[in-house]
Amino acid sequence: MSAQKSILYPLVAVLVLILIPVIGVKLGLSYFFAVVVPYAAFVIFFGGILCKIVNWARSPVPFRITTTCGQGKSFDWVKHNKFDNPFTNKQVFVRMVLEVLCFRSLFRNLKMELRDGPKLTYGSAKWLWLGALAFHWSFLIILLRHMRFFAQPVPGFVDMLQSVDGFFELGVPQLFLTDAVIVAALTYLFLRRVVVPQLRYISLPSDYFPLFLLFGLILSGIGMRYFFKVDIIKVKELAMSLVILKPTVPEGIGALFYVHLFMLCVLFAYFPFSKLTHMAGVFLSPTRNLANNSRYKRHVNPWDYPVKVHTYEEYEEEFREKMKEVGLPVEKE
């Protein structure tokens, strides 16, 4: 698929997805969009992720296929790089924590260039790492901040996050830094696919669709907070009624809220079937979560079955007389 189509199709899809709740609420389907869709999305999200994980867990990983990014354990006088080439499960744990929280594999990202000569050169390329880190952490903080709509009284950590996030007290309502950071990071993550020719070539609609979906989600949220107000008392009433499983839909929340909610639901429902499952998959990637101890421990292939073999001794036993007759050498007389 050409680059233009790869961008255009998901963009149109997201625009249509934005229009659906707008029209739906106008037609009086607010119960459907406020109750049925969120519950369905939640179930699809959990069920889908669970199926994925079970599917992964059913695949045997008989051998150690760790990516070794440093000196493996060897003689005592060779310095072992514990977290880039883990040997024990404890070291694997540290490696996984660093991977999940700090994205170390992206930190190792390199840029390859042919310089005059021609000489192949490698340089460090940290922008992807920085953009990914900024995006993921902002998203997590924003998600946690939203817990103020889902709990009463609001838990203390939300309060803390809000005051740190709104530290600069810019404007009213206070500008949350994560709101600004996530838009910047997402813009970068989008632009790098468009601007870098190699990335544009390999980018598919399934790469752009989540980006546009997230843009829709985030911009509708920012819009609600700072510009086109909705009645958030009613929003919390709805959210609380959903989590205590007695859904009631207050009247007149505002269409933008339904857009925001619908974007979220689509994201949740889309999650297990897309590249976004890396959220669960990162924990099960065999190139990260295995200790590199093949030389110290025997790993038996689980689908090995006892193979019926016919050894030379048995062979000779069977054909000794015939072998002697034709003059073949035998080991035992």
Place this chain on the structure above:
Amino acid sequence: MKIYDGRKIIPGILIAAVIFSFPFWLNFGKAAVPPKPKLPKEVKNCVEPTTFMRTSHMQLLNEWRDIVVRENFRLFAAPDGKEHLMSLQNGCLKCHESKADFCDQCHNYLDVKPYCWDCHLAPKENK
């Protein structure tokens, strides 16, 4: 069906499920109590329509503060033609007497901590 590494994966799934369903079990069996801000009895209309005040009072107050502090101008012409004093203590609080019964109702409900009272004196509540 054989699950490999179930001893690690199943607890992992359970932990993730507990974390992700956090809003459900935190509120389990509780009824959500919506806030009840106490409205003034004598006056029925605020400076702007109720729907606007509900969603945008903070921005209005922010504008008021800037106008009052920077331009020393204190009169606000409401859409209904009346004039109001742009003042928190001598304007808003004239009708909405109690911070605890009015402001804090929704602010606590949604965990909003406006910094009005960093400078302004909060009204003394009768306890």
